[in-house]
Amino acid sequence: MSIMDWLFSPAGLTPHGFCLSWAPGLVSLHAVSDGIIGLAYFSIPLAIAEFVRRRPDLKYSWVAYLFLAFILACGATHFMSILTLWVPVYGVEGLIKAVTAILSIATAVLLWPLIPKVAALPSAVQLEALNHDLEARVAERVAELEDLNAQLTAALKEKTAAQNAQAHSDAHFRASFESAAVGQVHYDPVTGVILRANHAYAHMLGYEPEDLVGRLGSDFTYPDDKDPQSYASMLRGESGGYAREKRYLRKDGSPVWGRVSASLVHAPGTDAPLLAVAVVEDIDEGHKAQIALSQAKQDLEKVVEERTAALAQRDLLLREVYHRVKNNLQIVDSLLMMQARRLTDPQAKAALENLRARVYALGLVHHQLMGSKDLETFDIAPFLEELSRHLLEGAGEAEVSLSVRAAPLKVGLDFAIPLGLLVTELVTNSMKHAFSGGPGAIEVTLAEPEAGQVELRVADDGKGYDPEKVRAAGPSLGASIVDGLVQQLKGVLTISTQGGTRSVIRLPAPVQA
Amino acid sequence: MSGVLEDCIAVVDDEFLIASGLTMQLEDLGLTVCGTAATADEAVALAQAARPAVVLMDVRLRGEKDGIDAALAIHDTVGSKVIFVTGSREAATLDRINLDHPAGVLFKPVLARQLRDAIDAALAS
Numbered sequence: 001m002s003i004m005d006w007l008f009s010p011a012g013l014t015p016h017g018f019c020l021s022w023a024p025g026l027v028s029l030h031a032v033s034d035g036i037i038g039l040a041y042f043s044i045p046l047a048i049a050e051f052v053r054r055r056p057d058l059k060y061s062w063v064a065y066l067f068l069a070f071i072l073a074c075g076a077t078h079f080m081s082i083l084t085l086w087v088p089v090y091g092v093e094g095l096i097k098a099v100t101a102i103l104s105i106a107t108a109v110l111l112w113p114l115i116p117k118v119a120a121l122p123s124a125v126q127l128e129a130l131n132h133d134l135e136a137r138v139a140e141r142v143a144e145l146e147d148l149n150a151q152l153t154a155a156l157k158e159k160t161a162a163q164n165a166q167a168h169s170d171a172h173f174r175a176s177f178e179s180a181a182v183g184q185v186h187y188d189p190v191t192g193v194i195l196r197a198n199h200a201y202a203h204m205l206g207y208e209p210e211d212l213v214g215r216l217g218s219d220f221t222y223p224d225d226k227d228p229q230s231y232a233s234m235l236r237g238e239s240g241g242y243a244r245e246k247r248y249l250r251k252d253g254s255p256v257w258g259r260v261s262a263s264l265v266h267a268p269g270t271d272a273p274l275l276a277v278a279v280v281e282d283i284d285e286g287h288k289a290q291i292a293l294s295q296a297k298q299d300l301e302k303v304v305e306e307r308t309a310a311l312a313q314r315d316l317l318l319r320e321v322y323h324r325v326k327n328n329l330q331i332v333d334s335l336l337m338m339q340a341r342r343l344t345d346p347q348a349k350a351a352l353e354n355l356r357a358r359v360y361a362l363g364l365v366h367h368q369l370m371g372s373k374d375l376e377t378f379d380i381a382p383f384l385e386e387l388s389r390h391l392l393e394g395a396g397e398a399e400v401s402l403s404v405r406a407a408p409l410k411v412g413l414d415f416a417i418p419l420g421l422l423v424t425e426l427v428t429n430s431m432k433h434a435f436s437g438g439p440g441a442i443e444v445t446l447a448e449p450e451a452g453q454v455e456l457r458v459a460d461d462g463k464g465y466d467p468e469k470v471r472a473a474g475p476s477l478g479a480s481i482v483d484g485l486v487q488q489l490k491g492v493l494t495i496s497t498q499g500g501t502r503s504v505i506r507l508p509a510p511v512q513a
Numbered sequence: 514m515s516g517v518l519e520d521c522i523a524v525v526d527d528e529f530l531i532a533s534g535l536t537m538q539l540e541d542l543g544l545t546v547c548g549t550a551a552t553a554d555e556a557v558a559l560a561q562a563a564r565p566a567v568v569l570m571d572v573r574l575r576g577e578k579d580g581i582d583a584a585l586a587i588h589d590t591v592g593s594k595v596i597f598v599t600g601s602r603e604a605a606t607l608d609r610i611n612l613d614h615p616a617g618v619l620f621k622p623v624l625a626r627q628l629r630d631a632i633d634a635a636l637a638s
Contacts, residue, residue, distance in 0.1 A: 319601075323573075326600040327528065330621040334534025341537060356622075363622050371602035393626045 007091035017085040027085055034078040041075025059121060060114060063107075070107045073100035183280035187217050189235060189264055189273035204258065204282045206251035217278075222247035222255045234264060235273065245283065257287035318375045322366045329363040353394070354478070357428060360390055361420035365413060380416065380446060381406035387420055388444050391427045399439035400431060406446040409454065415510035418485040419456065425478045426458035426503050434462020434501060454509045459502040518566045518593060521547035522632070525556040525580060526571040526598070531621075535569055535598070538625045544632065553578035553586075560587040567616070567635050569628075572599040572606055584613045594635040598623055 020026045045068040052064045077100055080093040122130065177184055183201030187194055197212040205212075205220055218226060225246040233239050241263030247255035258280045265275040333356055340352040364387055372378040385404045392402045411419070423444060430442050445457040486493045491507035522544055526532040532549040539546050547563040550556040553574050560568060568587060572580040584595040594616035599606060602620065610618060616635035619627055 323600055326621060327531075330534075330600060331528055331530045333622045334530045337534050338530075338537060341541070360622055367600075367602060367620060390624060393624050 003091075007095075008087075008089050010088060010090055013088045013090060015084060015086050015088050016081070020085075031082045031085055034081045038075045038078035038082070041071050041078060045069075045072050045075075060118060063111065063114060066103070066107045066110065070100070070103040073103050076100070183258070183278075183282065185212075185217065185278045185280065187276040187278065189276040192217050192231075192276075195275070200282075201280055204250075204256060204280070204284075205248055220249050222249045231262070231276075234262065235276075237271065245287070248280075256282065257284040259283050315375055319370055322370045322375075326363050326366045326370075329359050329366070333359050333363070351477075354428060357391060357394060357424050358421060358481075360394075361387060361424045362417060364390070365416045365420055368416070369413065377410045377412050378416070380409045380411045380419070383411075383416060383420065384423060384444060384446060387423055388427060388442075391424060391431070392442075395428075395431045400435060400442060401440075402427070402442045402444070404444045406444075407448050409446065409448065409509070411510050415489070418489050419507075422456065422482060422485050422505065423458065425482050429478060430458065430460040430462065430501060434460040434464075436463065448509065452509050454507045456505045456507065457502065459500060461500040464497040464500050517564070518591070519547060519564050521545040521563065521565045523547055523556070523559050523563060523565040523568045523593070524549045525551075525559075525568060525574070525583065527551045527573070527575045528571075531571070535623070535628075538623070538628055539569075542625060542629050542632075552576045553580065553583035556580070556583040557586045557590070560591045560593055564591055565593050567632055568593045568595045570595050570597050572597055572601060572610065579609075581609045581613055584615070588613060594638070596631050596635055 016030075017027045020030070048064050048068050048071075052058060052061050055061075058064070073096065076096050077093070080089070080096050083089060084093055177196070178198050180198055180200055183198060183204055185194060185197045185201050194212045194215055194217050197209045199209060202209040202212055212220075218228070221227075227244065227246065230239075230242045230244065234241055241261065243259065243261040245257065245259045248258050250256050260278050260280045262276060262278040264273045265277055266272060267274050336352050336356045336359065340349050340356075343349045343352065364383060368378040368383050369375060381404075384406045388402050388404050392400065427442060427444065430440075434440055434442075440460055440462050442458070442460045445455075445459075447455050447457075449455050482493065486505055486507075489505075489507045491505045494504045494506075496502045496504075522539055524532050524535050524539070524546055526535065526549070529551070532551070536546045536549060547565050548559045550559045551574070553576060556568070556570070556574075559565075568584070570580040570584050574580050574583070580597065580599075584597070587593050587595060595613060596617040596619060597610050597615050598619045598621060599610070600621040601607075607618075616638060617631040619631055
């Protein structure tokens, strides 16, 4: 018997309807019932398959597919039962049942161990509670997050404001740093490297600010004026800063004077220096002007010194000259005196004594000049007093009194010598002619009756000798000396003999150099 | 220092004519001149030898020392009264003169009467 026969027509076996005696009711009942069951069994897996397809999240969905296969197989057995009512394919029917059996066993075997696992799966109610709980926690979390968000937004706002303020302040600082009229430089405090420099500083040195950044600050100090001690002392904290005037080195190698004030900026609350800050003022012009001024002053002082020395030299020489003139006049006086002692003729003796009086007047002028401050002028008043006293004493006329009244008047050699000689002649005349050996008084007066005019008056209270008569008596040296000197001084002489002899000479006042 | 001084006057001046003139003036006044000297050293030697009561002393003398040096030395060794006769009015000269506590100072040219008064005053002090 072949396998095909075994499958489709086992030998000798009749269709199942035969067992039912082909009773129409019975066969139909079986056939319809098996058909309905079979259809139902075929529809259930479709529903399961659809369900599983829709719920891809289901755990253990392979069980569903196992059920699906097992129920399909069961459905197939029912359709085979309908078939076997009329066709004895019991071999096929048996095989299908065997497949169904394997599937059912497999399902049953695999289902048991699954039960605790599936039972552990949360139920819908549990899930709902869980869900509810979750929702609450989510809500809570959302609220927290919103709160955080709000805080963050506020913080962000604050930070932005701070950043804006910082930017504003930075801009402000940059503007004031860049546009400052005085030089400003920031250095690395340890290395001394320039971090930034403004235009005023750079231009003072003949650079642009960017040329200076990164270079050593000390490179721009004039070599002779470097002073690392001051900086080091500031860095060690021994001084809060320093200010000094020094020369800087320009790009072209020339020096430029600046006044620098330097200080350190520290990190808040520490001793660590962050920045060295210097403000540099260009004082070159002022300094040059000062140097020029002090040079000019020195030159001037030198000139003054030279002039003073020259003047002192001149003073020394003048004094020496006056001294020698005086000494020579003294020698002349000695000679005259020695000569006069040898003479026996009283007239000749008197003439020599007159000469001595004139020489004395010359000597006295030089004597006054030596005592004067400028060696050129002196006050006429003490001169006239001394001169008159000398004349009186020389005459030996004890009973004649002499008074001198002179207005203060500064005179030089050119005026004093003729004036002194005039007084000598006039006083000598009075003493010789007015009193005849008796008592009397002589008055010498020098006044300035008006500006630019000097009046010399010599008056005695004697018998009123007439000078004209004296002149007529013979050629008189004294008279011609008086006339000549009055003329020399561009003066006018008037003589009156009323109550004594009075000689008045009007002169233009000496012109002061 | 002192001892007895002679009743005479020494004249010191480096100009012969001036010394002579002064000598004559003194003699005309009836005084005795015991000698003249032209330098400071001569003046001191003369004063020590003649021991004059009064010395008429010129300030400017030839040589390194002046009349004031001589006057100081004479004052110390002899004790004569010294009357300076000077042509100079300079302050420096007058200051130096005053170092010696002079018996008198006369300015050239000197009158006989001034001379007599000064000598009388020096001898009286």
